[in-house]
Amino acid sequence: MTKIQVYNTLSQTKEEFVPREPEKVSIYVCGVTPYSDTHLGHARPSVVWDVIKRFLRMLGYETYHVQNFTDVDDKIIARSLEEGVPALELSKHYIAEYLASMDALGVERADVYPKVSEHMSEIIELVDALVQKEHAYSAGGDVFFHVASFPQYGKLSKQKLEELRQGTRFDVDPSKRDPADFALWKEAKPGEPSWVSPWGEGRPGWHIECSAMSLKYLGAAFDFHGGGNDLIFPHHENEIAQSEAATDKELARYWVHNGMVNFKDAKMSKSIGNVISVKELVKRYPRGLLRFYLLSTHYRSSLEFYDGKLDEMRRGWSRLNDAVLNLESDLPHAVQGELSDLDRETLQTLDRLERDLVAALADDFNTAMAFGFLFDLVREINAYRHKQANQHEVLQKALKILKLYAGDILGVLHLEQGERDGLVDSLLDVLLGLREELRRQKNFTLSDQIRDQLSRLGVTIEDTPQGPRWKV
RNA sequence: GGCGGCAUAGCCAAGUGGUAAGGCAGAGCUCUGCAAAAGCUCCACUCCCCGGUUCAAAUCCGGGUGCCGCCUCCA
Incomplete structure (x- = not known):
């Protein structure tokens, strides 16, 4: 143990x-x-x-x-x-x-x-x-x-x-x-x-x-x-x-x-x-x-709170969550087959990072250090995806580590499974579908209007090569 | 006055002897209808100050300075 x-x-x-x-x-x-x-x-x-x-x-x-x-x-x-x-x-x-x-x-x-x-x-x-x-x-x-x-x-x-x-x-x-x-x-x-x-x-x-x-x-x-x-x-x-x-x-x-x-x-x-x-x-x-x-600070240190601190931290926190969303939307398009050198190297790095993560938590529950490794992992897997690599095993492993440590252990991931409202999901799918049609017709005025209005409601739309995506 | 702890980049924050993780902010580039997301590059020759130990110190020792907590209810 x-x-x-x-x-x-x-x-x-x-x-x-x-x-x-x-x-x-x-x-x-x-x-x-x-x-x-x-x-x-x-x-x-x-x-x-x-x-x-x-x-x-x-x-x-x-x-x-x-x-x-x-x-x-x-x-x-x-x-x-x-x-x-x-x-x-x-x-x-x-x-x-x-x-x-x-x-x-x-x-x-x-x-x-x-x-x-x-x-x-x-x-x-x-x-x-x-x-x-x-x-x-x-x-x-x-x-x-x-x-x-x-x-x-x-x-x-x-x-x-x-x-x-x-x-x-x-x-x-x-x-x-x-x-x-x-x-x-x-x-x-x-x-x-x-x-x-x-x-x-x-x-x-x-x-x-x-x-x-x-x-x-x-x-x-x-x-x-x-x-x-x-x-x-x-x-x-x-x-x-x-x-x-x-x-x-x-x-x-x-x-x-x-x-x-x-x-x-x-x-x-x-x-x-x-x-x-x-x-x-x-x-x-x-x-x-x-x-x-x-x-984000070691538990024994004192921790400062001030107005705006949480807003400042929000971007970094989103990076972690976005990585999970990105992996989840990539996974259905992932391929299974012969591993490339890049796949193997990435898997090795992921293994190493998971060991580092455990070691950080085992060293007087150093959660601040654990976040450092989680961000390393995010950069690693984003770079991997950026190279158009999409081996299922690799993406799956990265997602698994993120969900286990950022999700199950640290509990910092945004919406856990099942917390999203099914109706909201469906309505947004309809809206995004319509907006895609507008974009195909190059009606950017109207499609941007939809994006802006949803943004005011706190819903962010991202257009990706795999199609549009939304998050709260 | 006693006890405990802290001082690392513009901000947040790891690192307790081997030559400064990570995040935010900032600059440039790539991608994009635009945006978002994402990638790449740059961003502390230096860790409050002064001595000392050591081949080697942000890290150990001594002395300052500043801040926090406890000594009263407190997570």
Whole structure:
């Protein structure tokens, strides 16, 4: 099986990926806190993990992907009080909105989407276990994790406990033993959703849900733990402390963090308010283009968004799609027979490019590099076609590679099979047929008029030696 | 102040020791009724700056400068 290198935040180096169980990959990706519309920043890890999963399965792995919804949280409660909508109703609405946005981006669903509100007993059990093992203590109705009881605290974010104590910029809860301790369980305040626990009515702190739910669905030492790099501290650091203190086993083997999406020189963030919602974006741009944009930079780098960026990227993206259309329209006219030297050379180049493509994706999921090879392939096959060569085997192979990598794995191709409307197809065929007749009669005024008018509707007509063709 | 990261052509962006992928934009040519698509050619002697290591550095080390993220909710 192809060896995969993956950058592990824990070791700060690329490591060879060896799964916990042969051929099975367990994945936990931190999901969203559903209290407002899904934005581009959320779309990035989703699309990145979508591609990683598809690639792993192409290599023969089985994937099991868990992604949580933190549906019990301060922000949700605040929002629910503002709007007078029950907290769980609010989160339910935004969970649906999130899933719809991901569907629109062609992101395959996770295998499980556990919610905090449905895992209270697991969370309480885990907190209790930490109290029993004296890694946590209750103070009034709150329970805190005692960071000093976990000597490895800081191993993910490379923070030193002493620095963290000094860096505290907010008022420290006086009931904490150590300013760096964090809440596992919070005592209920009037009007807030709460659950019964050994420490009284309350609700979970922020990090504990991921520890409890990953343990339940994936067990200890699962393969990939993912999320934005803004989660490294404190969220993932605290998850490690809780989980590993409780189980005495490693939480996750490979920590994979994606870079931020920046807009107007700052991280796209709900609290800053510089967000672009996925809902709006998918109305204005094809999903394939959005994915192309999100994947054209390596997942660990930060990614800039600005008005007009997607329009700028559109041409390059079209080149990829046009290559597929060109091959599809050439294929019916292709010949089968003795291979020429050119055919053989081209087949060899295609083979090499496919190997390069796999190697790029296997090297820390380098999608940006993969696009480089896809464009190389496009140039290669276009040049081949330009030489009037049309061996079926060659065209077929190029098309197959494009559809597999640009289509099935990266998911950037425009219209998948079956997404075109049959009636529209037929109507355009009629219109194009009439226009051909006009062109034969050299009535270019009228034929150009048809082309211009369709162009205004977003339909592009191309006249090729094999006849006219249209695309959206 | 601490921690992590980044700085490559007009723009986007790969490349972590062997002499700068790819895309967009731009220039010229070919094809075309015109256009579109497509092809060919050109477009960074150089990778923020200054030192160092090496036969060899964009890549490693040291020091600057600038930018981003985290240390508070965050993908």
